[in-house]
Amino acid sequence: MALQLARGAVTAHGTIGPMSDESSPRPAYDSAFLRACRREPVPHTPVWFMRQAGRALPEYRKLREGTAMLDSCMRPDMVTEITLQPVRRLGVDAAIFFSDIVVPLKAIGVDLDIVPGVGPVVAEPFRTARDLDRLPVLTPEHVPYITEAVRALVGELGATPLIGFAGAPFTLASYLVEGGPSRNHARTKALMYGEPELWSQLLDRLADITLAFLRVQIDAGASAVQLFDSWVGALPAQDYRAFVQPHSARVLAGVGDVPRIHFGVGTGELLHDMGAAGADVVGVDWRVPLDEAVRRIGPGKALQGNLDPTLVFAPDDVVRRKVHEVLVAGKAAEGHVFNLGHGVLPETDPDVLARIVDLVHAGV
Numbered sequence: 001m002a003l004q005l006a007r008g009a010v011t012a013h014g015t016i017g018p019m020s021d022e023s024s025p026r027p028a029y030d031s032a033f034l035r036a037c038r039r040e041p042v043p044h045t046p047v048w049f050m051r052q053a054g055r056a057l058p059e060y061r062k063l064r065e066g067t068a069m070l071d072s073c074m075r076p077d078m079v080t081e082i083t084l085q086p087v088r089r090l091g092v093d094a095a096i097f098f099s100d101i102v103v104p105l106k107a108i109g110v111d112l113d114i115v116p117g118v119g120p121v122v123a124e125p126f127r128t129a130r131d132l133d134r135l136p137v138l139t140p141e142h143v144p145y146i147t148e149a150v151r152a153l154v155g156e157l158g159a160t161p162l163i164g165f166a167g168a169p170f171t172l173a174s175y176l177v178e179g180g181p182s183r184n185h186a187r188t189k190a191l192m193y194g195e196p197e198l199w200s201q202l203l204d205r206l207a208d209i210t211l212a213f214l215r216v217q218i219d220a221g222a223s224a225v226q227l228f229d230s231w232v233g234a235l236p237a238q239d240y241r242a243f244v245q246p247h248s249a250r251v252l253a254g255v256g257d258v259p260r261i262h263f264g265v266g267t268g269e270l271l272h273d274m275g276a277a278g279a280d281v282v283g284v285d286w287r288v289p290l291d292e293a294v295r296r297i298g299p300g301k302a303l304q305g306n307l308d309p310t311l312v313f314a315p316d317d318v319v320r321r322k323v324h325e326v327l328v329a330g331k332a333a334e335g336h337v338f339n340l341g342h343g344v345l346p347e348t349d350p351d352v353l354a355r356i357v358d359l360v361h362a363g364v
Protein backbone atom coordinates (compact mmCIF):
# COMPACT_ATOMS: atom_id res chain seq x y z
CA MET A 1 0.00 0.00 0.00
CA ALA A 2 2.85 2.39 0.81
CA LEU A 3 4.19 1.98 -2.71
CA GLN A 4 0.75 2.61 -4.18
CA LEU A 5 0.31 5.77 -2.15
CA ALA A 6 3.71 7.04 -3.26
CA ARG A 7 2.87 6.44 -6.92
CA GLY A 8 -0.47 8.12 -6.45
CA ALA A 9 1.28 11.19 -5.17
CA VAL A 10 3.67 11.27 -8.10
CA THR A 11 0.91 11.10 -10.66
CA ALA A 12 -1.36 13.68 -9.06
CA HIS A 13 -2.05 16.34 -11.71
CA GLY A 14 -0.51 13.81 -14.05
CA THR A 15 -1.47 15.51 -17.28
CA ILE A 16 -0.12 19.03 -17.06
CA GLY A 17 3.17 18.09 -18.67
CA PRO A 18 4.99 14.93 -19.67
CA MET A 19 7.08 14.93 -16.48
CA SER A 20 5.87 15.67 -12.98
CA ASP A 21 9.37 16.76 -12.00
CA GLU A 22 12.90 16.32 -13.34
CA SER A 23 13.02 12.60 -12.65
CA SER A 24 9.57 10.97 -12.47
CA PRO A 25 7.64 10.22 -15.64
CA ARG A 26 3.87 10.25 -15.41
CA PRO A 27 2.90 6.80 -16.52
CA ALA A 28 -0.48 7.65 -18.07
CA TYR A 29 0.51 10.90 -19.79
CA ASP A 30 1.31 9.36 -23.17
CA SER A 31 -1.63 6.94 -23.19
CA ALA A 32 -3.75 6.88 -26.35
CA PHE A 33 -6.75 8.03 -24.29
CA LEU A 34 -5.13 11.18 -22.91
CA ARG A 35 -3.49 11.93 -26.27
CA ALA A 36 -6.90 11.76 -27.99
CA CYS A 37 -8.41 14.03 -25.33
CA ARG A 38 -5.63 16.52 -26.04
CA ARG A 39 -6.25 16.15 -29.82
CA GLU A 40 -2.76 14.74 -30.39
CA PRO A 41 -1.89 11.90 -32.81
CA VAL A 42 -2.69 8.42 -31.43
CA PRO A 43 -1.33 4.93 -32.19
CA HIS A 44 -4.93 3.63 -32.26
CA THR A 45 -8.35 5.03 -31.38
CA PRO A 46 -8.74 4.66 -27.60
CA VAL A 47 -11.90 3.05 -26.24
CA TRP A 48 -13.64 2.72 -22.89
CA PHE A 49 -17.30 2.23 -21.98
CA MET A 50 -19.53 4.26 -19.71
CA ARG A 51 -20.73 1.92 -16.95
CA GLN A 52 -18.04 -0.60 -17.88
CA ALA A 53 -17.70 -1.42 -14.19
CA GLY A 54 -20.99 -2.93 -13.17
CA ARG A 55 -23.74 -5.40 -13.63
CA ALA A 56 -22.71 -6.71 -17.04
CA LEU A 57 -19.70 -8.40 -15.41
CA PRO A 58 -20.27 -11.66 -13.47
CA GLU A 59 -17.25 -10.93 -11.27
CA TYR A 60 -18.89 -7.60 -10.32
CA ARG A 61 -22.18 -9.26 -9.40
CA LYS A 62 -20.33 -11.80 -7.30
CA LEU A 63 -18.29 -9.20 -5.43
CA ARG A 64 -21.34 -7.02 -4.80
CA GLU A 65 -23.42 -9.87 -3.34
CA GLY A 66 -24.63 -8.84 0.11
CA THR A 67 -23.21 -5.28 -0.05
CA ALA A 68 -25.48 -2.32 -0.76
CA MET A 69 -24.45 -0.07 -3.66
CA LEU A 70 -23.60 2.98 -1.53
CA ASP A 71 -21.73 0.86 1.01
CA SER A 72 -19.59 -0.59 -1.78
CA CYS A 73 -18.76 2.97 -2.95
CA MET A 74 -17.40 3.76 0.52
CA ARG A 75 -15.10 0.73 0.70
CA PRO A 76 -11.78 1.46 -1.04
CA ASP A 77 -10.96 -2.25 -1.42
CA MET A 78 -14.22 -2.88 -3.31
CA VAL A 79 -13.98 0.32 -5.35
CA THR A 80 -10.46 -0.59 -6.41
CA GLU A 81 -11.31 -4.14 -7.39
CA ILE A 82 -14.55 -3.20 -9.24
CA THR A 83 -12.78 -0.41 -11.15
CA LEU A 84 -10.02 -2.78 -12.26
CA GLN A 85 -12.31 -5.63 -13.34
CA PRO A 86 -13.27 -4.24 -16.79
CA VAL A 87 -9.70 -3.08 -17.44
CA ARG A 88 -8.47 -6.64 -16.97
CA ARG A 89 -11.28 -8.35 -18.83
CA LEU A 90 -11.96 -5.97 -21.72
CA GLY A 91 -8.58 -4.35 -22.44
CA VAL A 92 -10.06 -0.85 -22.45
CA ASP A 93 -7.78 2.20 -22.67
CA ALA A 94 -9.05 3.89 -19.50
CA ALA A 95 -10.57 3.01 -16.15
CA ILE A 96 -13.52 4.91 -14.74
CA PHE A 97 -13.65 5.26 -11.00
CA PHE A 98 -16.41 3.11 -9.50
CA SER A 99 -18.78 5.35 -7.56
CA ASP A 100 -22.06 7.10 -8.26
CA ILE A 101 -23.10 10.68 -8.91
CA VAL A 102 -25.05 10.79 -5.63
CA VAL A 103 -22.08 9.74 -3.44
CA PRO A 104 -20.98 13.33 -2.66
CA LEU A 105 -24.57 14.22 -1.65
CA LYS A 106 -24.71 11.22 0.68
CA ALA A 107 -21.29 12.21 2.05
CA ILE A 108 -22.49 15.69 3.10
CA GLY A 109 -25.49 14.21 4.87
CA VAL A 110 -28.36 14.12 2.37
CA ASP A 111 -30.66 11.25 3.33
CA LEU A 112 -30.70 9.12 0.17
CA ASP A 113 -30.24 5.55 -0.92
CA ILE A 114 -29.63 3.72 -4.19
CA VAL A 115 -32.53 1.30 -4.50
CA PRO A 116 -31.80 -1.82 -6.59
CA GLY A 117 -33.66 -1.72 -9.89
CA VAL A 118 -34.68 1.92 -9.34
CA GLY A 119 -31.70 4.18 -8.78
CA PRO A 120 -31.10 7.04 -6.32
CA VAL A 121 -34.04 7.84 -4.03
CA VAL A 122 -34.00 10.95 -1.81
CA ALA A 123 -35.96 10.70 1.45
CA GLU A 124 -37.04 14.36 1.56
CA PRO A 125 -37.06 16.03 -1.87
CA PHE A 126 -35.72 19.58 -2.21
CA ARG A 127 -38.37 22.22 -2.88
CA THR A 128 -37.81 25.40 -0.81
CA ALA A 129 -35.07 27.85 0.18
CA ARG A 130 -34.82 26.13 3.57
CA ASP A 131 -33.61 23.00 1.79
CA LEU A 132 -30.41 24.81 0.81
CA ASP A 133 -29.27 24.40 4.42
CA ARG A 134 -29.07 20.66 3.73
CA LEU A 135 -26.30 21.26 1.17
CA PRO A 136 -23.14 22.26 3.06
CA VAL A 137 -19.79 22.59 1.29
CA LEU A 138 -18.03 19.29 0.60
CA THR A 139 -14.50 18.98 1.96
CA PRO A 140 -11.97 16.16 1.43
CA GLU A 141 -12.69 15.10 5.05
CA HIS A 142 -16.21 14.07 3.96
CA VAL A 143 -14.81 11.53 1.49
CA PRO A 144 -11.54 10.02 2.78
CA TYR A 145 -12.51 6.71 1.14
CA ILE A 146 -12.47 8.42 -2.27
CA THR A 147 -8.94 9.73 -1.81
CA GLU A 148 -7.77 6.35 -0.56
CA ALA A 149 -9.37 4.43 -3.44
CA VAL A 150 -8.10 6.80 -6.16
CA ARG A 151 -4.55 6.65 -4.80
CA ALA A 152 -4.60 2.87 -4.64
CA LEU A 153 -6.04 2.67 -8.16
CA VAL A 154 -3.53 5.02 -9.73
CA GLY A 155 -0.78 2.84 -8.28
CA GLU A 156 -2.38 -0.34 -9.62
CA LEU A 157 -3.21 1.10 -13.04
CA GLY A 158 0.27 2.32 -13.94
CA ALA A 159 0.10 3.59 -17.53
CA THR A 160 -3.67 3.18 -17.80
CA PRO A 161 -5.40 6.48 -17.04
CA LEU A 162 -8.10 6.77 -14.39
CA ILE A 163 -11.15 8.91 -15.20
CA GLY A 164 -12.75 10.61 -12.22
CA PHE A 165 -16.36 11.74 -12.54
CA ALA A 166 -19.24 13.63 -11.00
CA GLY A 167 -22.82 14.54 -11.78
CA ALA A 168 -23.39 18.00 -13.22
CA PRO A 169 -25.57 20.46 -11.27
CA PHE A 170 -28.71 20.02 -13.42
CA THR A 171 -28.72 16.22 -13.23
CA LEU A 172 -28.04 16.24 -9.47
CA ALA A 173 -30.79 18.82 -8.99
CA SER A 174 -33.17 16.56 -10.87
CA TYR A 175 -32.66 13.72 -8.36
CA LEU A 176 -32.93 16.09 -5.38
CA VAL A 177 -36.07 17.87 -6.59
CA GLU A 178 -37.91 14.84 -8.01
CA GLY A 179 -36.82 12.62 -5.13
CA GLY A 180 -35.66 9.92 -7.56
CA PRO A 181 -35.43 8.96 -11.23
CA SER A 182 -37.85 10.88 -13.42
CA ARG A 183 -39.09 10.57 -16.98
CA ASN A 184 -39.87 14.20 -17.75
CA HIS A 185 -38.26 16.17 -14.87
CA ALA A 186 -41.49 18.10 -14.39
CA ARG A 187 -40.91 19.33 -10.84
CA THR A 188 -37.30 20.19 -11.63
CA LYS A 189 -38.36 22.33 -14.57
CA ALA A 190 -41.21 23.87 -12.58
CA LEU A 191 -38.66 25.06 -10.00
CA MET A 192 -36.28 26.26 -12.69
CA TYR A 193 -38.89 28.29 -14.58
CA GLY A 194 -41.03 29.25 -11.58
CA GLU A 195 -38.38 30.22 -9.02
CA PRO A 196 -35.28 31.15 -10.99
CA GLU A 197 -33.60 32.77 -7.99
CA LEU A 198 -33.89 29.67 -5.82
CA TRP A 199 -32.91 27.52 -8.79
CA SER A 200 -29.75 29.54 -9.27
CA GLN A 201 -28.86 29.19 -5.59
CA LEU A 202 -29.48 25.44 -5.71
CA LEU A 203 -27.31 24.94 -8.78
CA ASP A 204 -24.64 27.16 -7.27
CA ARG A 205 -24.46 24.92 -4.18
CA LEU A 206 -24.41 21.80 -6.33
CA ALA A 207 -21.63 23.26 -8.50
CA ASP A 208 -19.54 23.81 -5.35
CA ILE A 209 -20.10 20.20 -4.27
CA THR A 210 -19.39 18.78 -7.72
CA LEU A 211 -16.25 20.83 -8.13
CA ALA A 212 -14.95 19.82 -4.70
CA PHE A 213 -15.70 16.15 -5.43
CA LEU A 214 -13.81 16.28 -8.73
CA ARG A 215 -10.88 18.09 -7.10
CA VAL A 216 -10.56 15.32 -4.51
CA GLN A 217 -10.25 12.78 -7.33
CA ILE A 218 -7.77 14.87 -9.35
CA ASP A 219 -5.67 15.66 -6.30
CA ALA A 220 -5.45 11.94 -5.53
CA GLY A 221 -4.26 11.17 -9.08
CA ALA A 222 -7.18 10.91 -11.54
CA SER A 223 -5.84 12.00 -14.93
CA ALA A 224 -9.11 13.08 -16.60
CA VAL A 225 -12.66 13.81 -15.45
CA GLN A 226 -16.10 13.30 -16.91
CA LEU A 227 -18.94 15.59 -15.92
CA PHE A 228 -22.20 13.67 -16.46
CA ASP A 229 -25.18 15.89 -17.26
CA SER A 230 -27.19 12.82 -18.18
CA TRP A 231 -30.66 14.39 -18.17
CA VAL A 232 -30.00 17.95 -19.39
CA GLY A 233 -31.24 16.93 -22.86
CA ALA A 234 -34.69 17.68 -21.41
CA LEU A 235 -34.00 21.41 -22.00
CA PRO A 236 -33.99 23.55 -25.15
CA ALA A 237 -30.68 25.27 -25.89
CA GLN A 238 -31.85 28.74 -24.90
CA ASP A 239 -32.87 27.57 -21.43
CA TYR A 240 -29.73 25.45 -21.08
CA ARG A 241 -27.69 28.60 -21.66
CA ALA A 242 -29.74 30.68 -19.23
CA PHE A 243 -30.27 28.23 -16.36
CA VAL A 244 -27.54 25.59 -16.49
CA GLN A 245 -24.48 26.44 -18.55
CA PRO A 246 -22.96 29.06 -16.17
CA HIS A 247 -22.98 26.55 -13.31
CA SER A 248 -21.48 23.70 -15.36
CA ALA A 249 -18.93 26.15 -16.76
CA ARG A 250 -17.79 27.08 -13.25
CA VAL A 251 -17.24 23.40 -12.43
CA LEU A 252 -15.31 22.75 -15.64
CA ALA A 253 -13.17 25.88 -15.18
CA GLY A 254 -12.13 24.61 -11.75
CA VAL A 255 -10.70 21.35 -13.12
CA GLY A 256 -8.81 22.70 -16.11
CA ASP A 257 -5.56 20.97 -15.15
CA VAL A 258 -6.79 17.65 -16.60
CA PRO A 259 -8.84 16.85 -19.72
CA ARG A 260 -12.55 17.42 -19.14
CA ILE A 261 -15.23 15.27 -20.81
CA HIS A 262 -18.79 16.58 -20.75
CA PHE A 263 -21.63 14.20 -21.58
CA GLY A 264 -25.41 14.07 -21.66
CA VAL A 265 -28.15 11.95 -23.25
CA GLY A 266 -30.43 13.39 -25.96
CA THR A 267 -28.25 16.49 -26.14
CA GLY A 268 -28.06 16.82 -29.93
CA GLU A 269 -29.43 20.37 -29.70
CA LEU A 270 -27.04 21.28 -26.87
CA LEU A 271 -23.74 19.92 -28.19
CA HIS A 272 -22.32 23.30 -29.11
CA ASP A 273 -23.26 24.90 -25.79
CA MET A 274 -21.98 21.95 -23.76
CA GLY A 275 -18.64 22.25 -25.52
CA ALA A 276 -18.67 25.99 -24.92
CA ALA A 277 -19.24 25.33 -21.20
CA GLY A 278 -15.56 24.45 -21.08
CA ALA A 279 -15.20 20.82 -22.14
CA ASP A 280 -12.08 19.49 -23.87
CA VAL A 281 -14.04 16.44 -25.03
CA VAL A 282 -17.76 16.44 -25.81
CA GLY A 283 -19.58 13.15 -25.23
CA VAL A 284 -22.20 12.39 -27.89
CA ASP A 285 -25.05 9.90 -27.58
CA TRP A 286 -25.98 7.57 -30.46
CA ARG A 287 -28.55 9.89 -32.03
CA VAL A 288 -26.14 12.27 -33.78
CA PRO A 289 -23.40 10.89 -36.08
CA LEU A 290 -19.97 12.10 -34.98
CA ASP A 291 -19.25 13.99 -38.22
CA GLU A 292 -22.50 15.91 -37.78
CA ALA A 293 -21.61 16.47 -34.10
CA VAL A 294 -18.31 18.04 -35.21
CA ARG A 295 -20.26 20.53 -37.34
CA ARG A 296 -22.51 21.41 -34.42
CA ILE A 297 -19.72 21.70 -31.85
CA GLY A 298 -17.12 23.55 -33.93
CA PRO A 299 -13.32 23.40 -33.79
CA GLY A 300 -11.03 22.90 -30.81
CA LYS A 301 -12.77 19.92 -29.18
CA ALA A 302 -12.28 16.16 -29.17
CA LEU A 303 -15.37 13.92 -29.31
CA GLN A 304 -16.35 10.83 -27.36
CA GLY A 305 -18.88 8.24 -28.53
CA ASN A 306 -21.14 6.94 -29.85
CA LEU A 307 -22.16 3.34 -30.60
CA ASP A 308 -25.78 2.62 -29.64
CA PRO A 309 -25.57 0.53 -26.42
CA THR A 310 -28.26 -1.82 -27.76
CA LEU A 311 -26.11 -2.77 -30.75
CA VAL A 312 -24.26 -5.29 -28.59
CA PHE A 313 -27.32 -7.51 -29.05
CA ALA A 314 -27.06 -7.45 -32.86
CA PRO A 315 -25.32 -10.11 -34.98
CA ASP A 316 -21.54 -9.92 -35.17
CA ASP A 317 -21.40 -8.57 -38.73
CA VAL A 318 -23.75 -5.72 -37.79
CA VAL A 319 -21.61 -4.86 -34.75
CA ARG A 320 -18.56 -4.79 -36.99
CA ARG A 321 -20.25 -2.54 -39.56
CA LYS A 322 -21.54 -0.12 -36.94
CA VAL A 323 -18.16 0.10 -35.17
CA HIS A 324 -16.67 0.87 -38.56
CA GLU A 325 -19.25 3.61 -39.17
CA VAL A 326 -18.48 5.24 -35.82
CA LEU A 327 -14.74 5.11 -36.49
CA VAL A 328 -15.14 6.65 -39.95
CA ALA A 329 -17.43 9.43 -38.67
CA GLY A 330 -15.01 9.99 -35.77
CA LYS A 331 -12.23 10.83 -38.21
CA ALA A 332 -13.97 14.17 -38.74
CA ALA A 333 -13.07 15.07 -35.15
CA GLU A 334 -9.72 16.51 -34.03
CA GLY A 335 -9.59 13.73 -31.45
CA HIS A 336 -11.86 10.70 -30.98
CA VAL A 337 -12.38 8.54 -27.91
CA PHE A 338 -14.59 5.56 -28.84
CA ASN A 339 -17.40 4.81 -26.39
CA LEU A 340 -21.03 3.82 -26.34
CA GLY A 341 -23.64 6.55 -26.69
CA HIS A 342 -24.71 5.84 -23.08
CA GLY A 343 -23.92 3.26 -20.41
CA VAL A 344 -23.42 -0.48 -20.86
CA LEU A 345 -26.79 -2.20 -20.40
CA PRO A 346 -26.79 -4.83 -17.62
CA GLU A 347 -27.78 -7.64 -20.04
CA THR A 348 -24.72 -7.00 -22.23
CA ASP A 349 -22.40 -9.95 -22.96
CA PRO A 350 -18.91 -8.82 -21.86
CA ASP A 351 -17.39 -10.88 -24.69
CA VAL A 352 -19.09 -8.57 -27.18
CA LEU A 353 -17.55 -5.56 -25.42
CA ALA A 354 -14.12 -7.20 -25.60
CA ARG A 355 -14.69 -7.82 -29.31
CA ILE A 356 -15.60 -4.15 -29.83
CA VAL A 357 -12.37 -3.12 -28.09
CA ASP A 358 -10.42 -5.36 -30.49
CA LEU A 359 -12.26 -3.96 -33.53
CA VAL A 360 -11.62 -0.37 -32.46
CA HIS A 361 -7.95 -1.06 -31.79
CA ALA A 362 -7.61 -2.77 -35.18
CA GLY A 363 -9.29 0.26 -36.78
CA VAL A 364 -11.72 -1.88 -38.83
Ligand code: 1CP
Residues within 6 Å of the ligand: 049, 050, 051, 052, 053, 054, 055, 064, 069, 096, 097, 098, 099, 100, 101, 102, 114, 115, 116, 117, 118, 119, 120, 165, 171, 180, 181, 182, 228, 230, 343
Ligand atom coordinates in the same frame (compact mmCIF):
# COMPACT_ATOMS: atom_id res chain seq x y z
O1 1CP B 1 -18.33 1.92 -14.76
C1 1CP B 1 -18.77 3.06 -14.51
O2 1CP B 1 -19.21 3.80 -15.40
C2 1CP B 1 -18.69 3.58 -13.09
C3 1CP B 1 -19.89 3.42 -12.34
C4 1CP B 1 -21.02 4.41 -12.33
C5 1CP B 1 -21.19 5.68 -12.90
C6 1CP B 1 -20.27 6.43 -13.84
C7 1CP B 1 -22.16 4.16 -11.57
C8 1CP B 1 -22.39 2.95 -10.78
N1 1CP B 1 -22.99 5.25 -11.63
C9 1CP B 1 -22.43 6.19 -12.46
C10 1CP B 1 -22.94 7.52 -12.78
C11 1CP B 1 -24.39 7.76 -12.74
N2 1CP B 1 -25.27 7.39 -11.77
C12 1CP B 1 -25.09 8.53 -13.70
C13 1CP B 1 -24.45 9.18 -14.86
C14 1CP B 1 -24.20 8.16 -15.95
C15 1CP B 1 -25.40 7.80 -16.77
O3 1CP B 1 -26.03 8.69 -17.35
O4 1CP B 1 -25.69 6.59 -16.83
C16 1CP B 1 -26.44 8.58 -13.31
C17 1CP B 1 -27.55 9.28 -14.02
C18 1CP B 1 -26.53 7.86 -12.10
C19 1CP B 1 -27.75 7.66 -11.28
C20 1CP B 1 -28.02 6.24 -11.09
N3 1CP B 1 -27.36 5.46 -10.20
C21 1CP B 1 -28.92 5.42 -11.81
C22 1CP B 1 -29.85 5.88 -12.95
C23 1CP B 1 -31.25 6.00 -12.46
C24 1CP B 1 -32.15 6.78 -13.42
O5 1CP B 1 -32.38 7.98 -13.19
O6 1CP B 1 -32.59 6.19 -14.41
C25 1CP B 1 -28.79 4.11 -11.30
C26 1CP B 1 -29.55 2.89 -11.71
C27 1CP B 1 -27.79 4.17 -10.28
C28 1CP B 1 -27.25 3.04 -9.49
C29 1CP B 1 -25.95 2.54 -9.96
N4 1CP B 1 -24.83 3.32 -10.14
C30 1CP B 1 -23.78 2.53 -10.54
C31 1CP B 1 -24.25 1.18 -10.60
C32 1CP B 1 -23.40 -0.01 -10.95
C33 1CP B 1 -25.60 1.21 -10.24
C34 1CP B 1 -26.53 0.03 -10.10
C35 1CP B 1 -26.47 -0.38 -8.69
C36 1CP B 1 -26.84 -1.77 -8.47
O7 1CP B 1 -25.96 -2.63 -8.52
O8 1CP B 1 -28.05 -1.97 -8.21
